[in-house]
Amino acid sequence: SYVVTQPPSVSVAPGETATLTCGGYGIGGKRVHWYRQKPGQAPVLVMYNDRDRPSGIPERFSGSNSGNSATLSISRVEAGDEAAYYCQVWHVSGDHGPKVFGTGTQVTVL
Amino acid sequence: EVLLVESGGGLVRPGGSLRLSCVASGFTFSDYSMNWVRQAPGKGLEWVSSISRPGTSIMFYADSVRGRFSISRDNAKNSLYLQMTSLRAGDTAVYYCARGTDELATDDAFDLWGPGTMVTVSS
Numbered sequence: 001s002y003v004v005t006q007p008p009s010v011s012v013a014p015g016e017t018a019t020l021t022c023g024g025y026g027i028g029g030k031r032v033h034w035y036r037q038k039p040g041q042a043p044v045l046v047m048y049n050d051r052d053r054p055s056g057i058p059e060r061f062s063g064s065n066s067g068n069s070a071t072l073s074i075s076r077v078e079a080g081d082e083a084a085y086y087c088q089v090w091h092v093s094g095d096h097g098p099k100v101f102g103t104g105t106q107v108t109v110l
Numbered sequence: 111e112v113l114l115v116e117s118g119g120g121l122v123r124p125g126g127s128l129r130l131s132c133v134a135s136g137f138t139f140s141d142y143s144m145n146w147v148r149q150a151p152g153k154g155l156e157w158v159s160s161i162s163r164p165g166t167s168i169m170f171y172a173d174s175v176r177g178r179f180s181i182s183r184d185n186a187k188n189s190l191y192l193q194m195t196s197l198r199a200g201d202t203a204v205y206y207c208a209r210g211t212d213e214l215a216t217d218d219a220f221d222l223w224g225p226g227t228m229v230t231v232s233s
Contacts, residue, residue, distance in 0.1 A: 045221045088157075
């Protein structure tokens with residue numbers, strides 16, 4: 001099965017940039033999507049197709065993907081960005097491969 | 111308002127069955143693929159199953175539920191379902207329905223989520 005790895009936690013000071021990574025073999029050849037989940041709430045899509053922002057997501061959020069790692073960057077971090085972030089890909093296997101989530105990264109704003 | 115609302119969760123004994131529902135509103139349900147995603151207490155997200163938009167009849171499942179769970183939809187009722195059988199303790203989770211961004215339910219993101227419904231499998 002395809003494994004997608006994320007660091008368990010990232011800490012960042014307000015106003016700085018948080019860099020979240022999502023690792024997987026050849027992930028640069030896949031479309032990576034990112035979700036933010038606050039405690040007790042459903043996930044929210046914050047980035048899709050590597051670098052596209054859904055409406056309502058600020059320009060502070062940006063994405064990239066190449067090689068074996070995808071990245072979600074959050075610039076000018078605010079207290080409200082504190083949450084768990086999950087990446088997700090579609091892994092082709094057989095007729096219809098599974099949709100795989102990363103292990104998640106907890107972002108803490110210091 | 112664009113919404114998804116799940117229902118049908120509850121406490122069920124191991125080996126039992128449960129049917130989850132998800133009602134959509136505020137958008138043309140039949141234009142979209144749909145998905146179920148679950149989250150065990152204190153754990154990460156796990157994709158469960160997907161179904162394409164009507165007319166293409168594509169359904170697929172995670173290995174962990176294949177053969178036990180069945181996804182379906184009723185476009186006249188704007189509803190998505192998950193029939194769960196042979197439930198195990200490991201199926202205990204919050205179950206979310208989520209709208210897909212690709213009509214064939216492949217290689218897509220989930221751009222709208224419901225609040226979730228809790229399923230607890232315990233004796």
